[in-house]
Amino acid sequence: METAAGSPDVEKRIAVASLLFAGGMLALIAYAALRLGISVPGCVTNVKPFAAGELIQVAPGRYEAHVVSKMWTFKPDLLKVPKGSVVDFYLTSSDVVHGFYIDGTDVNLTAIPNAVNYAQARFDKPGKYQVICHEFCGSGHHDMVGFIEVTP
Ligand code: CUA
Numbered sequence: 001m002e003t004a005a006g007s008p009d010v011e012k013r014i015a016v017a018s019l020l021f022a023g024g025m026l027a028l029i030a031y032a033a034l035r036l037g038i039s040v041p042g043c044v045t046n047v048k049p050f051a052a053g054e055l056i057q058v059a060p061g062r063y064e065a066h067v068v069s070k071m072w073t074f075k076p077d078l079l080k081v082p083k084g085s086v087v088d089f090y091l092t093s094s095d096v097v098h099g100f101y102i103d104g105t106d107v108n109l110t111a112i113p114n115a116v117n118y119a120q121a122r123f124d125k126p127g128k129y130q131v132i133c134h135e136f137c138g139s140g141h142h143d144m145v146g147f148i149e150v151t152p
Pocket of ligand 1: 099134140
């Protein structure tokens, strides 16, 4: 004698219920996205000021540098500030993990996708400071440099 759990009829009903459940969930996702405008959180690099990377003057002698690391460059790759400036660095990555070491300073950060790391530096000596990626990030790693130009 066949048991109820093993009958093809019960299996068919379970299969139909599973498909209805999955279809219902897809319909709810579509409703949330299309009618309610709900979406999953975007990347940090999709929003300003990280969309392109920016140097913003917030006060005389005070700057915020929003830097995006990307294979194999920093955006922006040249920051120009006058001597005596204090710069707050906010750093992220739009692809893989990169390094951010400013030669001649204490600034040594890691650029991590979807995270923002911070350091502050004061530039009292005019000149061109090199920014170096110190995390191996692929075939262009050795060319990944940026500059901070401190004008007199
Ligand atoms: Cu970026 Cu190494």
